Each structure stands twice: as structure tokens, then as C-alpha cells.
Amino acid sequence: MRVAVIGAKGIPPKQGGIEHYCAEIYPRMVSQGHTVDLFARTSYTENTGWQSNYYRGVQVISVPGLDYTGVDAFVTSAMGAIAATRQQYDIIHFHALGPALFTCIPRLANSAKIVVTCHGLDWQRAKWGSLSTKVIQLGEQTAVRFAHSMIVVSKALQTYFWQTYQRNTVYIPTAPADYGESDPNFVYGRHLGLETGRYILFLGRLVPEKRPDLLVDAFCRLQPQGWKLVLAGGVSDTKGFTSQLLEKIAHQKNIVFAGELRGSRLWEIVRGAGLFVLPSDLEGLPLSMLEAMREGIPVLGSDIAPHQQLLAEERGILFKAGNLDSCVSALDWALHNPEKLPTMVKKAQKYVSLNYSWDRITSETLRLYTQVLHPCEITDKLQTETTEGDLAKLGAKNR
CATH class of the missing domain: 3.40.50.2000 (Glycogen Phosphorylase B;)
Incomplete structure (x- = not known):
């Protein structure tokens, strides 16, 4: 599969849960033969616009933005979404509700399947003013409408999307980062x-x-x-x-x-x-x-x-x-x-x-990608397995 990632500031991670999340699962995907391009912010990677480098096999493409609080994220997400429509990706994966405002662009422009991960209800955060809050809420509503599938990292978020929108979501949690050796002498x-x-x-x-x-x-x-x-x-x-x-x-x-x-x-x-x-x-x-x-x-x-x-x-x-x-x-x-x-x-x-295992989270995410890309095949397989299982039970009963 060829995957585009939009919404992370960049990798390797310096701070932020989304950046650590992406740094864990996408190199694992690459190691299994998939291609991943992550559209990052130049303000985070310190690269020039559209310059790219690789992090553990993931191509990190630096997108130019505007050096204003709150604005940079939206500008780079929009430009990343536009750039992604010009490539033949199988999956375009948006992280966070603000960037999800631009899920409509690839959904309407090409055949790539859109996945959104909600890491939290960002519009509730105190750092956002009233206008930014409304924009993020609009991003939430846009994700619900245009995403082929939505991932949530907690069961509370799963309940929220069902109660608010009657939208089914897939619960795939995050996991703790791997710690290395530390000084035993403190x-x-x-x-x-x-x-x-x-x-x-x-x-x-x-x-x-x-x-x-x-x-x-x-x-x-x-x-x-x-x-x-x-x-x-x-x-x-x-x-x-x-x-x-x-x-x-x-x-x-x-x-x-x-x-x-x-x-x-x-x-x-x-x-x-x-x-x-x-x-x-x-x-x-x-x-x-x-x-x-x-x-x-x-x-x-x-x-x-x-x-x-x-x-x-x-x-x-x-x-x-x-x-x-x-x-x-x-x-x-x-x-x-x-x-x-x-x-x-x-x-x-x-x-x-x-x-909470990163290998398990990566496998479940890849499984979701496959289901989104080939829904009929998955349905047919499940129906076949069910039929075969029923026949086996029936045969055992008759014996």
C-alpha cells in the first residue's frame, strides 16, 4: 500500500503525542513493505519548503506554512492535502480534528480512501480562541462526513462520536513509547x-x-x-x-x-x-x-x-x-x-x-486500511468463513 499522512508536525518526534504515535507505527509499516509519505511542517523539521528526508524509511516532506500560532497547522494541512491528491496514494490518513477539515479535498479529487484518527477533542483545549474552536469543530464534522473510516484512541471518544453523530468508529489505542537505558546512578x-x-x-x-x-x-x-x-x-x-x-x-x-x-x-x-x-x-x-x-x-x-x-x-x-x-x-x-x-x-x-502494543496497533491499522480498500472482499470472506463454520457445526451435529 502507498500511504500519505497529514496532520503530524513531523518526525522524528520532539514533543506531542501525535508525533510519537506516527514515529512508532509508520516505520513499522515501511518494514512490512508499504510506502509512507508524511507531510510535515517546515517550522518543525527546520527544512525548506518541499524538501524531503527519510526517518526509518518514512519519507518526511516538509510543507511551507505561516509562522503564526494556530495558522501554521491549518495551512500546512491544506497544502499537504492538495499535494496528496496529485499522487496515487491508496490511503490518505489525517491525524487530529483540525487537519481533518481538509478531508474533503482528496475525497472529492481522487480515489484514495480517507482515514481520520481522532486523538482527542481538540476544540476543548484552552489554547484555542473562539474562531479556532469553531474551525476545529467544523473539522470534526467534516471528518464524520468525508472519512471512509475513523479511528479513535479511547473508548470515551468512541462513545462521543456515536452519541453525537451516530457515526461508527474503530477503537485502536495508543501505546507507551519504548524507553532505552537510563543512568542507574541517577x-x-x-x-x-x-x-x-x-x-x-x-x-x-x-x-x-x-x-x-x-x-x-x-x-x-x-x-x-x-x-x-x-x-x-x-x-x-x-x-x-x-x-x-x-x-x-x-x-x-x-x-x-x-x-x-x-x-x-x-x-x-x-x-x-x-x-x-x-x-x-x-x-x-x-x-x-x-x-x-x-x-x-x-x-x-x-x-x-x-x-x-x-x-x-x-x-x-x-x-x-x-x-x-x-x-x-x-x-x-x-x-x-x-x-x-x-x-x-x-x-x-x-x-x-x-x-497496548505498537506492533498490535500497527497490525490493526493495516487491517483497517485493507478493509477500507477492499470492503467487498472482506465481506465475502467473512460470509464464506461464517458459512463454512455453520456447515462444519451442522456436520458435527449430524454425526
């Missing part, structure tokens, strides 16, 4: 003034919907003796919020702002944490939480639907989203009941290993 962590197992970690972009401010308030109220709080993450398009947050913690000696971490430093700080907390009001399916669960870190999360999916059945601790008292109570319980955390950790690790 040198970088000690440089930050940390002690292994004695700090609470927030990992994610410092944006309002992830609620790092709620966690800061809970930590300051609780003031757990011998513990520190680490905020690790990059700044998005909400610099005012980030500035206020950093000003708030500037004189808190037990709160450490580590900035955006990558590679071995990231792995070291995650593995050294005593608790991982994600107090978000909005998520698709959080990769950082999956990574913490897989690495054996006890996890606390707000009780939004994606977190419930991951932490149910005593795989983690849930507290009421947006509720400071509930967050304080959950933190206090976790810090004073360490003997109960190992059982929770083992359940979480087993759950992640059984349900």
Missing part, C-alpha cells in the same frame, strides 16, 4: 536535587487543561515531609498560563521545574519517581500515563473517562477532576499507604503489556 536527578522514590512527577505540556496548577496547589497544601514535586514538560501556545505557574512556584524550594525532557534524562526522571500524577480535565489517551504504568510507577489521575479506562480495577488511584480537596486526599492516601502500592503497580503493568 546523576541528573541528583543534579536537580531529587532522591529516587521521593518525588511526585507531573509529565506533560504545561497547559490549562492538564491542570498542573491543581497539583501544585494540592502539594503546597499537603506539604509532605521529605517529598518534592517535579513538573516536567514543554510550553505550548499558552505562555501566559505557563508564566503564572512558574511565578507561583518560583519560591517553593520543594517544587522543581525540569522543563521539557527527552531521551535518557526523561527515562531517568520517570523511573526515579515515587508517584506519577496527571490531574487533567481533558485527555485523549495519555501516553505519559501509559509510560509510567509500564515503568512500574504508582499512578494517580483525575477521574475523566480516559483515565478511568486505564486506572480502573485498582490499577491506579482516581480523584475527582478539578477538585482540590479530592486531589489532596488521594495524594495523602498514596503517601501514607506505600505497602498497598506494589499490588496496584503489578496490575497496571500487566494491563499495559496485554493491551
